[in-house]
Amino acid sequence: MIDPLLLKKIKKKQKKAKRIVKPLKKVRMLYATRSITPRNLVSDELLHPAFIQGNVEIERLVRRKNGLVVKRYPFGYMLVELFVPEAMDVLEHTKRSYDAERTVNIPKPVRSKKGTDDLWHVRRVKTLRGRCIPPSLDGKPWTGLDVRVAVIDTGVGPHPFVDGNVRIRIDMTGEGVRDYNGHGTHVGGIVLQIAPGCEIYSIKVLDKDGRGTWVQVIEGILKAVELGVEIINLSLGSSGECDGSCPVCSSVDYAFSKGLLPVVAAGNEGPEKHSISCPGNSKSALTVGAVDRNLCVAEFSSRGPTADGRVKPDVVAPGVAIYSSYLDNDFRFLSGTSMATPVVSGIMALIFQAEKRGDHDALFSSCIDLHEDPNTQGHGFPNLVLFYERYISKSLAFSRGMRIPPALIGGSAVYLLLKLLGL
Secondary structure, eight states: OBOHHHHHHHHHHHHHHHHOOSSOOEEEEEEESSSOOOSSOOOGGGGSGGGSTTHHHHHHHHHHTTOEEEEEOTTSEEEEEEEHHHHHHHHTTOSOEEETTOEEESOOOBOOOOOSOTTHHHHHHHEETTEEOOSEETTEEOSOTTOEEEEEESOOOOOTTTTTTEEEEEESSSSOSSOSSSHHHHHHHHHHHHOTTSEEEEEEOSOTTSEEEHHHHHHHHHHHHHHTOSEEEEOOBBOSOOOSOSHHHHHHHHHHHTTOEEEEEOOSOTTSSSOOOBTTTOSSOEEEEEEOTTSOBOTTSOOOOOTTOOOOOSEEEEOSSEEEEOGGGOEEEEBSHHHHHHHHHHHHHHHHHHHSSOOHHHHHTTEEOOOSOHHHHTTOEEOHHHHIIIIIOSSOOOOTTOOOOHHHHOOOHHHHHHHHTTO
């Protein structure tokens, strides 16, 4: 499969190259070193070209065409740089190739009216018919304590609500670690509303306009693997049908094979079918759609199936009028699957703490069926009360109508103080 966007880009540059002698135009591409990327990847031996069938031949071809092999990735792709005329020759000899600079964005923004309840999303996942989850497990606060969550986005903070939980900030854009967009800070705040005890690892791969490239996202995912986090939150995407074998989906599969749980936004291209964005099409991704406070699937929430017929999204979560931290120490209501995704990341942080290791099945079996098509709702709406009752305790001792302690709602002392002050 040749990426049509890559082909169009090369032809456009070819026309310019005919009119311009210097400088010669270059293009960066991602080539598959095998025909398909298996779900259960890989060993680090794949970094060495001798272990990949066809890799050596592609490298020789690239070098023969005066190209440069920039990097070999451990999930079956290599990054190369070629002059435009030679790029077309190489394309003819490869089965899969993609534009390495293909754009990745925060999902298409959705207008959000100001809500009347800034914590409805937290109550929806932590309470059920008057029952609620306990504030502690095994004598420790049940807050996702010490679970490491990488937020791969526009950066997280600085903001008083999130700063106390941010353990590291890394920049892949050249802008610096600060969030100049607000999206990543909003996402990180939502994770902490659900799991206020978790640790946030901010990996900035999108710029102030919410844009990045496939290579930046891939490098961000590999950095999360290197840091040893447990959950990756990816509230971003690149549109277009995919069977889950593109480079960015393959990098997500690789992270999963290394023990990380990737939680990915489905996208805001609904209600059309086949509208899941990448890397939401990944075979290993926990792909998240959005619902409103009435548990109705949002019209904008992307629907499946994937290009190879798999059901997506996997679950749906609150994603309409979600209140969280924003730029300039502010708070704001935003809507989108970008907001639903960190709700699930927070839920998984609590499950990780409870089980020492969470998985898809624990989440799927704790979902409320919304009686929608599977390619609209996935397994349904996850609820932590159902998880607690089915996995931690036979029954809950909390009485109906009991007031929910602040620890269950999430947030920090700063956040609650701002709330009390009406700020």
